[in-house]
Amino acid sequence: MPPDLQPTFRALADPTRRDILRMLGDRDMTIAEVSDHFDMTRAAVKKHLVVLGDGGLITVRAEGREKINSLNAHALRPVADWLGWFESFWDTRLDALKSAIEKETSNDTGHNNND
Amino acid sequence: MPPDLQPTFRALADPTRRDILRMLGDRDMTIAEVSDHFDMTRAAVKKHLVVLGDGGLITVRAEGREKINSLNAHALRPVADWLGWFESFWDTRLDALKSAIEKETSNDTGHNNND
DNA sequence: AATAAGTGAAACCAAATGGTATCTCTTTAT
């Protein structure tokens, strides 16, 4: 059974959360460290981290009194796969191919050479 | 300047809207046709279509009294690019490489990890 | 001309979202 994409897409829908992901791409960070980069309270950042966790996009480990947040980019894989379904629609080479086929098809309508 | 990703990510965050996109991948549809596939009013579907339009994911053309909605998958390109930034984190081959490097690094510390 | 079909738009509603402030708990430092 495929993973539930909804919590992941949901997590990605907020710009603050996307920023957090890129920050964690650089290095693991505590909640306080993440909060330092934003103009909002630590509690608000914490909520974002919970949403990211729900989407499977981060993991948290305790280290003394600190909680270290790490990027779990594997959760992006199903999202990329979902997008892949549409790849044939926006790949420019395929666009060219499609145009060619359509031109061919319209030719077929005019001159039926199939008998 | 790069396009604003926010409206697109926002549009993708709802399962109904993602379903609509896949439907439009098969063929263009009027609002009424799209609505037939969901257990909600046409007005609700219309709202979803507006959000998809804000995200650049669909285009609409008038045809008599009907409005034909088409997929514009090109708007997914920036999203795929955004995801691409993380690709190095979840590519399985790179994972293997990373594990190897980490193993090498832990060896460098002089610790024996066999005990 | 009258009616039906397709859509747009507005008012409204409950629930979710993104934020705050405050209090508590555990861990570290003086």
Next chain:
DNA sequence: ATAAAGAGATACCATTTGGTTTCACTTATT
């Protein structure tokens, strides 16, 4: 031992979101 630092939890608030109902407008159909 006391205080400070890091984090969790809760209550609260305004706005957004996803849905509804209703009414108006334009285009086809008979």
